[in-house]
Amino acid sequence: xxxxxxxxxxxxxxxxxxxxxxxxxxxxxxxxxxxxxxxxxxxxxxxxxxxxxxxxxxxxxxxxxxxxxxxxxxxxxxxxxxxxxxxxxxxxxxxxxxxxxxxxxxxxxxxxxxxxxxxxxxxxxxxxxxxxxxxxxxxxxxxxxxxxxxxxxxxxxxxxxxxxxxxxxxxxxxxxxxxxxxxxxxxxxxxxxxxxxxxxxxxxxxxxxxxxxxxxxxxxxxxxxxxxxxxxxxxxxxxxxxxxxxxxxxxxxxxxxxxxxx
Amino acid sequence: xxxxxxxxxxxxxxxxxxxxxxxxxxxxxxxxxxxxxxxxxxxxxxxxxxxxxxxxxxxxxxxxxxxxxxxxxxxxxxxxxxxxxxxxxxxxxxxxxxxxxxxxxxxxxxxxxxxxxxxxxxxxxxxxxxxxxxxxxxxxxxxxxxxxxxxxxxxxxxxxxxxxxxxxxxxxxxxxxxxxxxxxxxxxxxxxxxxxxxxxxxxxxxxxxxxxxxxxxxxxxxxxxxxxxxxxxxxxxxxxxxxxxxxxxxxxxxxxxxxxxxxxxxxxxxxxxxxxxxxxxxxxxxxxxxxxxxxxxxxxxxxxxxxxxxxxxxxxxxxxx
Numbered sequence: 321x322x323x324x325x326x327x328x329x330x331x332x333x334x335x336x337x338x339x340x341x342x343x344x345x346x347x348x349x350x351x352x353x354x355x356x357x358x359x360x361x362x363x364x365x366x367x368x369x370x371x372x373x374x375x376x377x378x379x380x381x382x383x384x385x386x387x388x389x390x391x392x393x394x395x396x397x398x399x400x401x402x403x404x405x406x407x408x409x410x411x412x413x414x415x416x417x418x419x420x421x422x423x424x425x426x427x428x429x430x431x432x433x434x435x436x437x438x439x440x441x442x443x444x445x446x447x448x449x450x451x452x453x454x455x456x457x458x459x460x461x462x463x464x465x466x467x468x469x470x471x472x473x474x475x476x477x478x479x480x481x482x483x484x485x486x487x488x489x490x491x492x493x494x495x496x497x498x499x500x501x502x503x504x505x506x507x508x509x510x511x512x513x514x515x516x517x518x519x520x521x522x523x524x525x526x527x528x529x530x531x532x533x534x535x536x537x538x539x540x541x542x543x544x545x546x547x548x549x550x551x552x553x554x555x556x557x558x559x560x561x562x563x564x565x566x567x568x569x570x571x572x573x574x575x576x577x578x579x580x581x582x
Numbered sequence: 583x584x585x586x587x588x589x590x591x592x593x594x595x596x597x598x599x600x601x602x603x604x605x606x607x608x609x610x611x612x613x614x615x616x617x618x619x620x621x622x623x624x625x626x627x628x629x630x631x632x633x634x635x636x637x638x639x640x641x642x643x644x645x646x647x648x649x650x651x652x653x654x655x656x657x658x659x660x661x662x663x664x665x666x667x668x669x670x671x672x673x674x675x676x677x678x679x680x681x682x683x684x685x686x687x688x689x690x691x692x693x694x695x696x697x698x699x700x701x702x703x704x705x706x707x708x709x710x711x712x713x714x715x716x717x718x719x720x721x722x723x724x725x726x727x728x729x730x731x732x733x734x735x736x737x738x739x740x741x742x743x744x745x746x747x748x749x750x751x752x753x754x755x756x757x758x759x760x761x762x763x764x765x766x767x768x769x770x771x772x773x774x775x776x777x778x779x780x781x782x783x784x785x786x787x788x789x790x791x792x793x794x795x796x797x798x799x800x801x802x803x804x805x806x807x808x809x810x811x812x813x814x815x816x817x818x819x820x821x822x823x824x825x826x827x828x829x830x831x832x833x834x835x836x837x838x839x840x841x842x843x844x845x846x847x848x849x850x851x852x853x854x855x856x857x858x859x860x861x862x863x864x865x866x867x868x869x870x871x872x873x874x875x876x877x878x879x880x881x882x883x884x885x886x887x888x889x890x891x892x893x894x895x896x897x898x899x900x901x902x903x
Contacts, residue, residue: 323690323693324690324691324693326690327687327690327691331676331679331687334678334679335676335678338678401674402670402674403674403675403676405637405640405642405670405673405674406668406670406673406674406675406688406732406735407691408641408642409640409641409642409663409666409668409670410663410668410688410691410692411660411661411663411664411691411692411693412660412691413660578644580642580643580644581637581642581643582597582634582637582642582643
């Protein structure tokens with residue numbers, strides 16, 4: 321089982337590595353880091369905070385967009401181009417194929433986040449902005465965020481076209497990123513709206529957990545510039561992301577299992 | 583039952599069109615069986631249900647009704663797929679891979695140990711004649727080369743049963759001959775080969791058993807020699823006629839004959855089975871013609887195919903594969 325999943329994962333990694341748009345995204349992330357440093361220079365004694373926050377936001381944004389792009393295309397094109405016919409006719413279960421595709425994408429995204437992080441560290445160091453352990457925690461959180469977003473994209477891609485999957489995944493990502501704001505905005509509304517919002521937010525992963533710099537966590541403000549969350553918090557957020565990832569992949573596998581490949 | 587490589591009973595598949603939800607019956611109760619160690623030809627026109635049957639057997643499509651088994655395992659069966667090699671119709675592979683990488687991936691999915699994988703891949707690349715294209719990505723392969731790569735990946739697990747969907751498609755005459763030889767070679771190794779095609783000469787040349795499918799239903803099946811009528815349908819004659827032969831004399835010779843064709847001084851025609859051939863030959867000799875060939879004409883698989891298929895109503899717009 322592991323060998324089959326690994327074979328699919330390696331092939332997916334090989335396929336994704338040949339998509340040139342990823343190299344463009346790398347350039348964008350480096351650009352975002354330079355932009356972050358430029359923003360920091362224009363601020364009043366907040367160079368480090370702005371440079372780090374904008375740099376991390378770039379990793380989160382471009383990482384998530386890459387995850388959506390890969391998630392909605394890599395599974396769909398297997399079916400569309402019929403390459404899947406020569407694969408699922410071999411002794412591999414369809415859920416193994418779905419998990420293999422995810423693991424392959426996770427490998428690509430891991431390499432990307434590592435490269436994004438390295439680029440950010442180089443740019444920040446070069447500009448004389450300090451790099452703290454909080455950055456490492458923030459990067460781990462960003463990593464789990466993009467993996468969760470990849471699982472969301474794969475889930476939609478298991479039954480929908482790339483266009484619709486992309487829209488659904490983007491919507492879920494956007495809602496997931498602002499869950500506390502949505503809760504706050506609906507606090508003083510009617511009971512029906514509050515319950516509808518509550519139910520909606522329950523079926524959307526809380527991606528805000530992964531992007532905490534500059535916001536309140538357990539009542540106090542945290543930032544990569546100063547006080548940051550503990551490793552316990554990072555582990556809790558990672559567990560949340562993994563839980564959603566497993567659930568989404570399970571649903572994707574069930575939907576994929578029922579499909580006819582004509 | 584134990585000697586059957588494939589056993590299909592009343593297999594049905596019904597699709598619904600996306601918007602109007604109209605029913606399209608791709609398979610309407612298909613029943614046949616394939617004995618182990620045989621070459622089985624699955625013949626039918628485009629849209630007959632050949633590919634749907636094969637994809638159902640390989641677990642790509644879920645049947646609506648009926649049952650099927652591969653090597654004694656009810657489909658869909660992962661255990662059976664360990665022992666089955668499959669070449670899809672017009673195979674699409676990851677075009678960024680080389681043929682060696684494709685075979686390595688196939689070997690990994692079949693669970694072939696790494697040392698065996700490399701050796702077998704090398705052998706198969708040579709067998710299918712892709713030795714000189716090892717370094718190229720599949721993107722640069724011609725259709726015929728892709729077909730050969732597809733055959734190689736289908737054999738990576740040294741299968742007991744090989745299922746080939748249109749294996750001769752896209753191949754030139756030499757390539758087709760090589761694939762035919764490969765199929766016969768597989769049977770000689772004790773393997774079972776099930777292949778679909780609409781090229782009847784291939785079927786006639788190598789199959790032990792044939793089934794004809796049209797509009798989702800089996801029309802005939804059996805050994806090719808048993809399926810075609812053994813009675814004589816006519817006599818094919820080729821004569822060389824002198825330049826001096828008048829057109830009236832030529833018309834006299836060809837009166838009542840079928841398939842009349844004249845190329846330069848060579849005249850070919852088919853006389854009815856109950857014709858007086860001796861009298862016709864005497865007449866031809868009298869007019870200065872020289873007989874080159876006389877051969878009895880029996881029913882061919884093509885005649886049978888046309889008899890079974892051509893008279894059927896035309897396929898629907900949503901015709902199945």
